[in-house]
Amino acid sequence: MTLLNDTEIDAVVIATPVRFHYEMAKASLNAGKHTFIEKPMARTVAEGEELVALAERQGLVLMVGHTFLFSPAVRRMKEIIDSGDIGELQYISARRLNLGLFQKDINVAWDLAPHDISIILHLLDEQPASVSCQGNSHVTRGIEDVTMMYLNFRKNRCAFIQNSWLDPKKVRQMTVVGSRRMIVYDDTEPLEKLKIYDARVEVPPHYDSFAEFTYSYHYGDAYVPYIKQDEPLKLECQHFLDCIREECAPITGGRHGLEVVRILEASTISLGQHGAAVSLDPSAPSRNGDQRLDGDGKSANSNGHGNGNGNGDAITPAAGRNILAV
Numbered sequence: 001m002t003l004l005n006d007t008e009i010d011a012v013v014i015a016t017p018v019r020f021h022y023e024m025a026k027a028s029l030n031a032g033k034h035t036f037i038e039k040p041m042a043r044t045v046a047e048g049e050e051l052v053a054l055a056e057r058q059g060l061v062l063m064v065g066h067t068f069l070f071s072p073a074v075r076r077m078k079e080i081i082d083s084g085d086i087g088e089l090q091y092i093s094a095r096r097l098n099l100g101l102f103q104k105d106i107n108v109a110w111d112l113a114p115h116d117i118s119i120i121l122h123l124l125d126e127q128p129a130s131v132s133c134q135g136n137s138h139v140t141r142g143i144e145d146v147t148m149m150y151l152n153f154r155k156n157r158c159a160f161i162q163n164s165w166l167d168p169k170k171v172r173q174m175t176v177v178g179s180r181r182m183i184v185y186d187d188t189e190p191l192e193k194l195k196i197y198d199a200r201v202e203v204p205p206h207y208d209s210f211a212e213f214t215y216s217y218h219y220g221d222a223y224v225p226y227i228k229q230d231e232p233l234k235l236e237c238q239h240f241l242d243c244i245r246e247e248c249a250p251i252t253g254g255r256h257g258l259e260v261v262r263i264l265e266a267s268t269i270s271l272g273q274h275g276a277a278v279s280l281d282p283s284a285p286s287r288n289g290d291q292r293l294d295g296d297g298k299s300a301n302s303n304g305h306g307n308g309n310g311n312g313d314a315i316t317p318a319a320g321r322n323i324l325a326v
């Protein structure tokens with residue numbers, strides 16, 4: 001409170017466990033401070049929406065610690081994709097695994113997937129139409145330590161995110177598959193973080209019989225693009241200060257942070273529905289009817305063990321935008 005009452009202080013950084021983010025950020029914004037919150041910005045969409053609205057009302061910078069959008073490798077990957085070099089982006093597969101650190105209040109998806117989700121939203125420049133997630137808890141009952149999330153995007157594009165606190169090796173890998181080329185991003189590599197493979201499958205444009213139908217596999221060179229070394233955390237902090245000074249919106253502002261939380265919240269609902277697809281599209285009709293749940297971010301049959309193959313038949317309202325299982 002002393003800090004928030006100090007008129008010499010213009011900005012506050014909140015880097016505590018997620019359960020404190022909302023209350024602290026709310027107090028900071030109400031005290032008129034520009035606020036940086038570590039990822040994920042809040043525990044629920046409702047909390048995130050309130051913080052975004054509060055920052056906008058107060059005319060304050062609200063930034064979320066989605067550090068990887070400041071990684072030179074991710075920035076280069078975005079440039080390569082936007083240039084059309086890899087062709088039509090078809091799917092992204094991400095793996096973020098390690099041994100621990102076990103959290104007591106959030107599952108592994110809330111701990112590790114925010115980075116992958118934030119990168120994927122940045123690369124694809126759109127929100128997924130639906131989210132599914134399956135997972136299991138092996139160590140702490142009710143808190144999934146392995147999860148697999150599936151994000152379904154328009155135009156036949158999708159992304160898979162695998163997260164684990166139970167893996168002997170630290171893995172930070174993302175594969176971006178395009179119709180002409182493929183990119184492998186390995187953040188554990190000290191220098192050669194990106195590798196571009198000139199590999200693709202070609203389908204014959206016309207064929208009359210099954211005998212004429214053959215796929216051809218193209219294997220070309222692989223190359224490593226030059227990436228200037230820069231520390232993402234330093235760039236992130238500099239961006240926060242620049243946004244305050246220049247009164248502009250951060251790349252990883254409250255709205256970006258909120259979209260990440262929306263996907264995480266949908267993943268929790270899906271886990272409770274045994275992996276059912278949860279729609280983020282307000283106009284999408286439910287395939288199974290519209291059975292409403294409580295809207296508290298938990299599904300009716302959630303038991304903390306989200307494994308299985310249910311057929312999801314419920315919708316969950318979330319403030320501002322419907323989330324429904326399809």
Ligand SMILES: NC(=O)c1ccc[n+]([C@@H]2O[C@H](COP(=O)([O-])OP(=O)(O)OC[C@H]3O[C@@H](n4cnc5c(N)ncnc54)[C@H](O)[C@@H]3O)[C@@H](O)[C@H]2O)c1
Nearest residue numbers: 014015016017018020021037038039040065066067068111
């Ligand atoms: N952007 C990134 O790359 C990245 C990396 C790691 C962690 N994080 C995020 O940073 C946040 C903190 O993670 P961590 O691993 O450092 O957690 P941690 O538990 O190791 O550290 C949290 C810090 O918050 C302090 N704290 C806890 N409760 C507090 C309270 N009520 N008031 C004031 N201080 C309090 C603790 O004393 C500790 O110094 C999380 O949101 C996490 O997701 C982000």
